[in-house]
Amino acid sequence: AQSVAQPEDQVNVAEGNPLTVKCTYSVSGNPYLFWYVQYPNRGLQFLLKYITGDNLVKGSYGFEAEFNKSQTSFHLKKPSALVSDSALYFCAVRDWGGSQGNLIFGKGTKLSVKP
Amino acid sequence: SAVISQKPSRDICQRGTSLTIQCQVDSQVTMMFWYRQQPGQSLTLIATANQGSEATYESGFVIDKFPISRPNLTFSTLTVSNMSPEDSSIYLCSVDGQGGNEKLFFGSGTQLSVL
Numbered sequence: 001a002q003s004v005a006q007p008e009d010q011v012n013v014a015e016g017n018p019l020t021v022k023c024t025y026s027v028s029g030n031p032y033l034f035w036y037v038q039y040p041n042r043g044l045q046f047l048l049k050y051i052t053g054d055n056l057v058k059g060s061y062g063f064e065a066e067f068n069k070s071q072t073s074f075h076l077k078k079p080s081a082l083v084s085d086s087a088l089y090f091c092a093v094r095d096w097g098g099s100q101g102n103l104i105f106g107k108g109t110k111l112s113v114k115p
Numbered sequence: 116s117a118v119i120s121q122k123p124s125r126d127i128c129q130r131g132t133s134l135t136i137q138c139q140v141d142s143q144v145t146m147m148f149w150y151r152q153q154p155g156q157s158l159t160l161i162a163t164a165n166q167g168s169e170a171t172y173e174s175g176f177v178i179d180k181f182p183i184s185r186p187n188l189t190f191s192t193l194t195v196s197n198m199s200p201e202d203s204s205i206y207l208c209s210v211d212g213q214g215g216n217e218k219l220f221f222g223s224g225t226q227l228s229v230l
Contacts, residue, residue, distance in 0.1 A: 032217055043121075043207055043223040044158075051217055090157065094217065101211065102148050103219055107157045 002027045002095045004074075006106035013081045013113050021076040021109045023091030032094035033074045034103065035065055039087045047089075050074060061085070081113045117142055117210050121222030128198055128229050135194045136225045138208035143188035145211060148219065149181070152205040161206075164191050198229045 003026045013019045025031055035047040048059025055067040065076045076089060088110050092103040118141040128134050138147065146165055150158040161181055162170040170183040184192045195202050207224045 034218060036221075041226070043119075044221040046218050046220070049218055101146065102160045102163060103158075103209075104160075105157045 002093050002104050004033075004091045004093050004104060004106040006089075006091055006109045008109050009107075010110045010112060013111070015083050015113055015115050016080050019078050019081040019085070019111065019113070021089050021091075021111060023074045023076065023106060024072050025074060025091075025093055026072065027093055029096075031067075031074075032096070033065075033067065034092045034094070035059065035063070035074075035076050036090045036092060036105075037087050038090065038108075044090065047076070081111075083113050083115055086111055086113045117144065117212065117220040119208060119210060119220055119222035121208055121225060123225055124223060125226035126228070128227065130199055130229060132198055133194055133196045134198065134227060135192050136206055136208070138191045138193070138222055140189045140210050145188070147185065147191045148209040149183065149191075149193045150207045150209060152207065152224070154203065158207065161193070195227065198227075200229045203227055203229045 005024045007022055033050045036044040037047055038044050047063050048057050050057050050067045058064045063078050065074055067074050088108050090108050091106040095104050120139045122137050148163055149161040151161050152158045160173050161176045162172045164170045164183050164185040166185045166188050180196055182194045205224045205226050208222045209219045212218045
């Protein structure tokens with residue numbers, strides 16, 4: 001079965017510092033990996049995806065993620081964090097074998113960026 | 116991209132009553148997904164709704180509790196029936212991206228509180 005794991009419940013970063021939010025995956029076949037962000041009282045917003053191609057994927061708001069097949073990881077990164085990046089971040093994998101392509105989500109990581 | 120309108124955005128309901136959540140998409144989509152996000156938790160798929168067929172429910176979710184309608188390619192409803200406080204969650208609808216985007220678009224969610 002497809003799954004993703006986010007080992008950290010919360011990540012704390014000072015504004016201006018680089019940030020990393022970790023995600024590892026377990027899939028059969030080629031992984032379709034995603035990062036979404038959820039701000040308070042809002043739905044999920046798409047940040048970036050990896051389907052194929054370059055292992056370094058660039059997304060919205062200056063975020064990027066690196067696909068590492070040998071480590072089965074897809075960590076989200078940003079070189080310089082902003083206070084406005086504080087939100088809940090979800091890693092997800094597309095499950096083509098299950099319910100017709102729904103997303104399976106990690107538990108989420110709360111990112112807190114302090115001034 | 117797909118723009119999703121979901122309503123109500125929030126509601127407070129009494130135990131034993133039912134609430135119907137509507138999801139309207141600005142384009143025709145084949146598959147619509149309904150997710151539940153319990154407080155402090157990740158997203159869990161409730162069911163997949165295809166137009167012209169019965170919704171497919173995930174383990175732990177049943178049609179009597181969460182009846183779904185999908186009358187056309189741009190609209191779906193999810194009803195939360197005979198509510199109890201345990202049903203207090205955010206409910207989100209989601210649709211497949213068009214043109215092979217491989218990503219899902221999400222509505223802004225319905226915050227449900229059951230007293």
